Amino acid sequence: MSGEIFQVTHRILQVPRETYLEVLAGHEQPFSEAGAQQFVEKYLAWCGEKNGVVGMVRIVEKEGTVILDAAIRYRISQLERPSCKS
Numbered sequence: 001m002s003g004e005i006f007q008v009t010h011r012i013l014q015v016p017r018e019t020y021l022e023v024l025a026g027h028e029q030p031f032s033e034a035g036a037q038q039f040v041e042k043y044l045a046w047c048g049e050k051n052g053v054v055g056m057v058r059i060v061e062k063e064g065t066v067i068l069d070a071a072i073r074y075r076i077s078q079l080e081r082p083s084c085k086s
Contacts, residue, residue, distance in 0.1 A: 006073040008055070013043065013068040020066040033057055040070040051075065 023039055024030040030039075036057040044052050055071040 005076050006053075007076050008071055008073050011040065011043075011068075011070045011072055013040070013070070015039075015066045015068070017061065017064050017066055031059060031061070033059070035059075036068055036070070040068060040072070044072070 020039060021030060023042055024035055027035050027038060029035055033056070036059040037054045040054045040057055044050075044054070051074055052072040053074075055073060057071070058069040060067045060069075
């Protein structure tokens with residue numbers, strides 16, 4: 001039996017509050033986890049990354065800046081798994 005293998009990375013983004021709200025214009029609750037996840041998804045798309053799956057996102061507002069700590073999963077093959085490397 002084989003399962004899927006993911007590598008989890010964290011992205012920490014510091015975004016001006018105005019920019020954050022512009023990107024999420026129309027979102028009902030931009031400072032919710034769902035809003036933060038949507039922002040990170042849009043950021044990844046803007047960067048050209050199509051394979052990342054956004055998980056939990058911690059959001060902190062600090063002095064006109066929004067700080068996002070996002071967990072992003074990337075599907076990898078078994079041979080790329082860190083424990084399989086020699």
